[in-house]
Amino acid sequence: MRKKPLPGRKNKTKVLAGAVEALARHERARTESLSDSARSEIFRHVSQDAPAPRTGARLFTPWRQLALAGAAPVLLLVVMVGWLGPRGDRPTPEAMPAPDVQIAKVGDQVVFRIPNGTRVHFVSRSERPDRFEGVDAAKVVDGNYADRLHDEAGLVFYRID
């Protein structure tokens, strides 16, 4: 790196002030953001620490929903495995192993597979994690469900019952 000629003593403070101002202006003008994969990774971690629901039982906590939703709209291949739990009004037999959910982006679709789930599941889609009541649920038979990806950037939340 080429250095400028040494300034006189009186100018040293001025040189530093100028350099600081140039750096500060440059840095504040830059906007950086985390990648979608980093964001998904954060939510994958925090979903393990998220507070447990106090009432009812959901298949996905909001944290898990967000970890999934953060991946879906970016149109990247994502395979995630989540654990289904019993929903309050649809009890799961205790003897049944916890089914796993596999989600992948295939073409312009998000494909859900529940290979060892029950025969019938219901998938609800919402743009708000707290607004699944009253949303039409799609019936999933034999563990396969696909939803078309939408172009708009934004989060989409899925609940699988």
Added chain:
Amino acid sequence: MSAERVLPSDDGGGVVERSPDTDPTDEALVVAAADGDARAFQELIGRHESRVLRVLRLMGVAAQDREDVAQDVFIRIFRHLSGFHRGRPFQAWVYRIAVNSAHDYRTRQGRSALESGWEESAEPVSTASGPESEAELRDLRLQLTGAMAELTDRERAVFILREVEGLTTIEVARALGIARVTVRRHLNLARKRLRVALGGNDEP
């Protein structure tokens, strides 16, 4: 007065109710996120990610590791949300965790690998507002960032928060959890060393 309020959601977590013309405060988002509102935490990340990435870069975290360290920062933030002292500035807390994470990283990596974090942005940002040319400003910035690499972590953190982030002495003290007099001492030391690095000896 803030227009948002935190409501219990149907799963027991808090949800920030947003009015159309105001954004929720950081504090409201912290309360909601601590209660399980994923969107509130996502919004906190969105508000502070640029700041965190900038501090990590200026603290010498290498480009290839920066996202990993930033992830750690936000995971640490989440894990300690419940312990966050309400009424204190969230931003200062974010700065503290970012600086500590950068320090941990530097300790793990050793000083040899540290300064690969210095790099110019791929797309130059025009910041020239006076007679100086872009090339001169860039040269100045590079000299300064190179000189900052020689500061101690604490001097560097104080200098970045005070001079680049524009915090007051009190805010820096709060962010780093040190006394104001300590902030001033480290800032003076940092300035002195940088003056020497940029312009030869530091005799008055």
